[in-house]
Amino acid sequence: METLSNTDFDRLEKLLRTKRLEELSTTEKQWIHTVISEEEYASMSGLYLMLNNSTQSLDLEPQPAIKSRLDGAWSAKYKHPGIFQIKLPAYQTVAAAMIFFLIGFAINWNRPVQPKIIRETVQVIKYISQPESTKVKQHEAPQLEQRKVIQPTQPEPVQPIRDEVEHGLPELNPEYARQQEITMANITHAMNEKVGSSIGSDTVLQKMLVRVY
Amino acid sequence: MALFKKNYSTKSDEELMSLLAQGGQSAFDELYKRYSKPMLNFFFRMLNNDREKAKDMLHDLFLKTIEKPDSFDRSKKFNTWFYTLANNMIKNEYRSRQIHAEHHKQILAVNNELYEMNDGNFDTNLFNNRLQLELDKLDIDAKTIFNLRFVEEMSIKQIAEIMNCPEGTVKSHLFTLTKLLSKKLSIYKPELN
Numbered sequence: 585m586e587t588l589s590n591t592d593f594d595r596l597e598k599l600l601r602t603k604r605l606e607e608l609s610t611t612e613k614q615w616i617h618t619v620i621s622e623e624e625y626a627s628m629s630g631l632y633l634m635l636n637n638s639t640q641s642l643d644l645e646p647q648p649a650i651k652s653r654l655d656g657a658w659s660a661k662y663k664h665p666g667i668f669q670i671k672l673p674a675y676q677t678v679a680a681a682m683i684f685f686l687i688g689f690a691i692n693w694n695r696p697v698q699p700k701i702i703r704e705t706v707q708v709i710k711y712i713s714q715p716e717s718t719k720v721k722q723h724e725a726p727q728l729e730q731r732k733v734i735q736p737t738q739p740e741p742v743q744p745i746r747d748e749v750e751h752g753l754p755e756l757n758p759e760y761a762r763q764q765e766i767t768m769a770n771i772t773h774a775m776n777e778k779v780g781s782s783i784g785s786d787t788v789l790q791k792m793l794v795r796v797y
Numbered sequence: 798m799a800l801f802k803k804n805y806s807t808k809s810d811e812e813l814m815s816l817l818a819q820g821g822q823s824a825f826d827e828l829y830k831r832y833s834k835p836m837l838n839f840f841f842r843m844l845n846n847d848r849e850k851a852k853d854m855l856h857d858l859f860l861k862t863i864e865k866p867d868s869f870d871r872s873k874k875f876n877t878w879f880y881t882l883a884n885n886m887i888k889n890e891y892r893s894r895q896i897h898a899e900h901h902k903q904i905l906a907v908n909n910e911l912y913e914m915n916d917g918n919f920d921t922n923l924f925n926n927r928l929q930l931e932l933d934k935l936d937i938d939a940k941t942i943f944n945l946r947f948v949e950e951m952s953i954k955q956i957a958e959i960m961n962c963p964e965g966t967v968k969s970h971l972f973t974l975t976k977l978l979s980k981k982l983s984i985y986k987p988e989l990n
Contacts, residue, residue, distance in 0.1 A: 593968040627979035646833040
C-alpha cells in the first residue's frame, strides 16, 4: 500500500460499504481526496454495492450423497468391534483365566459341606477263611456197621470224607448231612484259594448261597 | 431417550470439534449442517465454478475432519482452521492442474454470448461471470483474499491467519484488488458512475 496506512484502509472501507460519493460529508470528501480520487471512490463504492448484491445470489446446496459417503467413512472409523473380534494380548487372556479359576476355587472353599445321605447299602459277606471247628456227635446208624468218627477240626482228612461221599453215606441223619456240606464248602473254598481263583469273582447269588451254607 | 439427547445447535464450533474428536457423530452432523453449504460455495468460486470438483473437495475436507480431528489447532477459531484446510486443498488443486487457463476461455466465451443476447442489459449473472473472469486472472492468493473478504465476510485478522501473512498485507491486497476490479467492472454498473 503506497499511501494508505492500516487505519486509513479501515476508514476507507467503512465509507465504501456504507456511503456513495454523493452521501459523503465535506470532511469525508476532504479526507477521501488525500487517499483516492472521487472517480475512484465512486467506482469502488459501486463495486462494493454490486458485490454485496451478487454474492448473495450464489447458493449451491450440498447433495445428500456427500453426507451419506461421509457417514459411511464415520462408521468405518468409529465402528465398535464385536465381542468376538476384540484382540487381547496373551498375558491378558492368561490373567483372565487365572482370575476365573481363583473365583471358582473361592466359591467352592466357602460352600458348606452337606452330609452325605446314603440311599443304597451293599451287604458285605464275610467268607469263611478257616474251617469252623465243629464237634460232631457220634450217632449210631441202625443196621449199619459202626463208622469211624470224623474229626472236622483237622482239615487234613479231606480224602476220607471224599471217599465217604463217593461210597454214598446214609442220608438219614440231617445233622450229619449239614456238617458234611459245610465241610465240603470249606474244602472247596480252601482249594479255590490255593488254585488262585478268588471267590470274589463269584456272583452275588453264589456268595449268598455260600453264606447260607 | 429424547430427554437425554444433547442440544448441539447451541454449542460453539470449537466445542463440537472436541466432541467430534471423542467420537460424537451428532457433533459431526451439526458441523456439517453449519459448514457444508458455505464451504461448497467457497470451493465452487475458487475452482472456477467447477461444480463436480467443488463437491469432491467438500467431501475430502470433511473426510479430513473425520480422519484427523486432532489436527485441529485449538489456538485458532474453528472456521479459521477450516478455511485454512480448504485453502491448502485449493492450492494443491491449482498446482496439480492448469485450472486457470482452462476456465478463462470458457468464461470468456459465455460472457461474450451473454453480452450479445442481453444487448447491453446487464444483470447480476453477467456481472458475476465477468467478476469471475477477472478474478481468474489474478493469482490464487489474491483470489482467496477477495472471496474470504467479500463472500465469506471474514475479518482482516481471520484472513491473515488463513493466509498466514500480516494483516497489512491483506489490506494492501484488498485495496489494490478493489481499485483494479472497480475499473474493470465499471461498465456493468453504469447507474453507479
